[in-house]
Amino acid sequence: MKKYDFIIAGGGMAGLSLAYHLTHSPLKDRSILIIDKEIKNKNDRTWCFWERGNGPFESILFRTWNTVDFFGTTLSGPLNIGDYQYKMLRGIDFYEYVQAHLAKFPNVERRQGTINRLKDTPDGAFLIVDDEPVMANYVFDSTYALNLTKPERHNLLQHFKGWVITTEKPCFDVNHPRIMDFRVAQEGDCRFLYVLPFDEKTAMVEYTIFNDHLLEAADYEAALRTYIATHLDAGAYQISETEFGVIPMSDEPAPENPAEHIVRIGTSGGYTKPSTGYTFQRTQRYLRELVDLLAATGRPERRKSWFTKPFKGWLDSVLLNVLQNNRHPADDIFTHLYQRNPPEDILRFLDEDTSFWEDIRIMNSVPIAPFIAGAIDVMRKKIF
Ligand SMILES: Cc1cc2nc3c(=O)[nH]c(=O)nc-3n(C[C@H](O)[C@H](O)[C@H](O)COP(=O)(O)OP(=O)(O)OC[C@H]3O[C@@H](n4cnc5c(N)ncnc54)[C@H](O)[C@@H]3O)c2cc1C
Structure with a gap:
């Protein structure tokens, strides 16, 4: 059975992005197999995201905008997003660009097939593609279907x-x-x-x-x-x-490292921002961190801060709680956010790049009673 350094299970957005970042890192010569059941030759989705300066996919962006319009309850019109740009990338352009880039690397193989089983073993991770077993030191899995049903979560x-x-x-x-x-x-x-x-x-x-x-x-x-x-x-x-x-x-935890040699990435790894659904930019950021750590330490495990990550996660839970329980009209909440803060600060906040004190200031700009009720409910659920 052939053993690869890395197998990427699922060559969609996260899988192809990981391969792209690996081939731009000191690990670019490692043997990599990418498996997907689809050929990825259709424009099956479009990604929008915001970014400062140029990103890795600048040359294939379909559109970029320097301002965006918002229509809420007491605010309507253009938002000043500072030096951010709102960017649009078509799925087909991304798939074609990354696949053409990867084709230049003889150590990167692509295979169309359905993954039926994935298992950790003491010597690496093992998977079965259309009845054939393959192994790798690490499998990066974006095919795992999350089962987000815990009633105590949002x-x-x-x-x-x-x-x-x-x-x-x-x-x-x-x-x-x-x-x-x-x-x-x-x-x-x-x-x-x-x-x-x-x-x-x-x-x-x-x-x-x-x-x-x-x-x-x-x-x-x-x-x-x-x-x-x-x-x-x-x-x-x-x-x-x-x-x-x-x-x-969802604020239900999605473990990124479910076994020693298996790492979940993309939606499967819980990369989606719970309170907005935006995933594309977080995936690029998380995968760059993952590749840097893998290159530096040999271990693909992202470091999590002991305070910032739980605190930002708690803010997501409170917003989800307010929305899920209809504690205040959502259109008015988003209006308060954009009306009472510089809009570019809200984009930074959603990217989790704001400081603790900036977070407090931003949370202070939303209708206070429903958010206090949401915060208490989130605490109660965590404790009981
Ligand atoms: C229509 C749509 C629009 C979106 N728009 C945005 C947006 O504007 N901005 C944003 O930030 N996020 C957006 N998202 C969310 C997120 O960015 C995308 O879902 C993104 O594609 C997630 O990447 P992924 O790699 O986790 O999953 P996918 O891109 O879905 O990749 C998973 C891959 O695994 C393959 N696969 C699954 N099971 C198997 C199996 N058993 N065997 C072999 N292969 C398998 C699939 O064929 C697929 O190619 C959007 C999502 C959708 C559905």
Whole structure:
């Protein structure tokens, strides 16, 4: 049985990103096998994220914006995001770019197949792909399906349906994507629209919900139609692409190192920010840390701070608690955040780059009673 240095189980966003970062590190000559059941030749998703300066995928970004529009309860209009840019990367561009890069490395093999079993052994991790066993010193697994059901935790879903539409009339401002447009019925949870303009007549319009149950397909579509009719002077329009997704918004711990030679990455490793669902940038950051540590120590275990990480996790839990229990209208919470703080500070806060005192100041800007009730409930759940 062939033994690799590293096997990457799942060559989606996290798996391909890990291979990309490994090939830019002192470990670039190690033997690597990437296994995925799909060929990854479709534009199956689009990632949006914010970033300062240039990132590793700058040359393949589909669009970048220097400002974003917000529509909330008492604040509407452009947000000053300072020197951040809001960036959009199409799945297909990412898959093609990273796969072309990896093809230059003879030590990196790619294989299409279904992983049926993954097991830790004293000599490394072992997996079965379409009945054939393979081994590695370490397996990085992005195929593990999280089972987030613990009642004492907060388990919301971010679910969304988007259409790329081409309109009869020029109705999109190409410099102003709408990142949260709450001008839709809230139905007792949290609902908003994204509008990501490609040109004056083409944009991705996406209806997004944070709650604990999916809708019927017709309900997402009805909401999209109503929004386009009410808030875009589009005229007739054609739908050229659709996107549907569900992202966990959960504070249930997802162990990154479930066994000595197995490391979970991406969504499987709990890389999704619980209170926002954003995963792409956190994955790049976490994987860079992982690769640096692996190169320096030989062990792929990310170091966790004893205070910062639990404190930031606690803030996520409190926000999830407020949303899950409808303690205050979500549109008003996000409005308070963006209205009472420099918006770029909120982006830093969501990236977990703010200091303890900045976190306290930001938390002080949201409606206080529901957040105190949420904080007490989170403490109570932790203790009992
Ligand atoms: C439609 C959509 C849009 C999103 N948009 C954003 C966004 O704008 N910003 C953001 O930050 N996050 C976004 N996310 C969340 C997150 O960034 C993505 O889900 C991201 O793709 C997660 O990366 P991953 O590697 O963990 O999972 P994936 O990219 O899904 O990769 C997992 C891979 O494992 C393979 N696989 C699974 N099981 C097996 C098996 N048994 N054998 C072999 N292969 C297997 C799959 O084929 C897949 O390629 C979005 C998610 C979706 C679904």
